[in-house]
Amino acid sequence: MIYTCTFTPSIDYTTYLSDFNTGTLNRANDVYYYPGGKGINVSRVLKRLSVQSTALGFTGGFTGDYIADFLQQEGIHTDFIDTNGITRINVKIKSGKETELNGPGPKIAPEQQALLLEKINVLHEGDWFVLAGSLPDSIPASFYQQLAENCSKCGIRFVLDTSGPALARLISTRPFLIKPNQDELGQLFDTTITSKSEAFHYATRLTDDVEHVIVSMGKEGALLVSGNSKWDATPPDGTAVNTVGAGDSLVSGFIASYLQNQNPEEAFRYGVAAGSATAFQMDLCSKEDVASLVSEVRINQL
Numbered sequence: 673m674i675y676t677c678t679f680t681p682s683i684d685y686t687t688y689l690s691d692f693n694t695g696t697l698n699r700a701n702d703v704y705y706y707p708g709g710k711g712i713n714v715s716r717v718l719k720r721l722s723v724q725s726t727a728l729g730f731t732g733g734f735t736g737d738y739i740a741d742f743l744q745q746e747g748i749h750t751d752f753i754d755t756n757g758i759t760r761i762n763v764k765i766k767s768g769k770e771t772e773l774n775g776p777g778p779k780i781a782p783e784q785q786a787l788l789l790e791k792i793n794v795l796h797e798g799d800w801f802v803l804a805g806s807l808p809d810s811i812p813a814s815f816y817q818q819l820a821e822n823c824s825k826c827g828i829r830f831v832l833d834t835s836g837p838a839l840a841r842l843i844s845t846r847p848f849l850i851k852p853n854q855d856e857l858g859q860l861f862d863t864t865i866t867s868k869s870e871a872f873h874y875a876t877r878l879t880d881d882v883e884h885v886i887v888s889m890g891k892e893g894a895l896l897v898s899g900n901s902k903w904d905a906t907p908p909d910g911t912a913v914n915t916v917g918a919g920d921s922l923v924s925g926f927i928a929s930y931l932q933n934q935n936p937e938e939a940f941r942y943g944v945a946a947g948s949a950t951a952f953q954m955d956l957c958s959k960e961d962v963a964s965l966v967s968e969v970r971i972n973q974l
């Protein structure tokens with residue numbers, strides 16, 4: 673079974689307008705209210721790729737109810753913990769350029785943290801635990817470390833897609849897969865990454881601890897380093913409409929394919945196709961979208 677865990681879910685209030693200016697009134701042409709947060713996106717895409725998962729995490733208030741109802745209507749099993757607060761609304765402005773305004777994560781009390789540990793204690797060998805999105809400062813870093821170490825000890829595949837100090841701290845817990853984007857990888861090494869060769873260089877420095885390191889680089893595609901093997905992917909051509917969730921779709925595509933044939937190169941190809949399929953439309957990709965792009969992903973083994 674796959675469990676995704678989103679500490680900081682959101683409603684993604686996604687607006688389309690022809691022109692956006694700060695310091696004045698703007699009127700949107702179209703608005704959409706998607707359930708968001710990285711782990712939730714992973715669960716949504718997995719479902720579209722015919723893989724069932726349980727979405728864990730912390731939600732609250734009317735926005736939290738909206739997210740849970742939306743996911744349940746899509747046939748996704750949810751098991752959220754109530755925070756007693758209102759889940760954030762993240763604003764995504766599409767006006768040729770993409771501008772994002774993400775709210776702060778929830779305050780999570782010690783008893784709510786304990787509830788999450790209880791839920792995770794039922795996982796067993798062979799399960800997957802996908803910890804994705806920002807991790808609130810209200811929780812001590814030792815808590816995340818404990819979660820991750822429990823996974824490693826029990827033979828649970830731990831997938832980590834977060835950033836900043838939490839990513840730095842959890843690398844040593846031996847995740848199965850991490851997927852920083854190029855900025856997040858740069859932050860990890862206190863540098864700025866501007867090319868794939870630099871990204872390969874830094875990704876390779878993580879392979880003692882991490883089985884598969886994927887670095888996503890937007891329209892430049894992505895790279896995968898697994899042990900001594902390295903692959904570079906060029907994505908299909910297309911017009912980006914909404915890239916929110918593209919990285920999460922890459923993670924979902926990788927997992928969905930890996931479950932079938934345990935082949936990292938094929939999983940990577942499928943993941944990149946899923947990332948691009950999401951980038952090319954308003955909401956997240958469908959299985960048909962991914963199938964139509966997969967042969968257009970160019971993979972080069974180095």
Ligand SMILES: Nc1ncnc2c1ncn2[C@@H]1O[C@H](COP(=O)(O)OP(=O)(O)OP(=O)(O)O)[C@@H](O)[C@H]1O
Binds near residue numbers: 889890893907922945
């Ligand atoms: N403009 C684009 N054209 C083609 N493919 C794209 C484009 N943007 C993203 N992708 C695909 O999606 C993958 C992930 O994108 P990106 O690197 O932007 O992820 P991210 O920064 O983690 O995004 P998010 O946090 O919003 O999920 C890329 O590796 C690529 O395959």
Ligand SMILES: O=P(O)(O)OC[C@@]1(O)O[C@H](CO)[C@@H](O)[C@@H]1O
Binds near residue numbers: 918
């Ligand atoms: O603030 P975080 O947790 O870093 O990112 C949250 C977020 O931007 O990531 C998802 C896309 O990956 C969106 O659904 C969501 O709004």
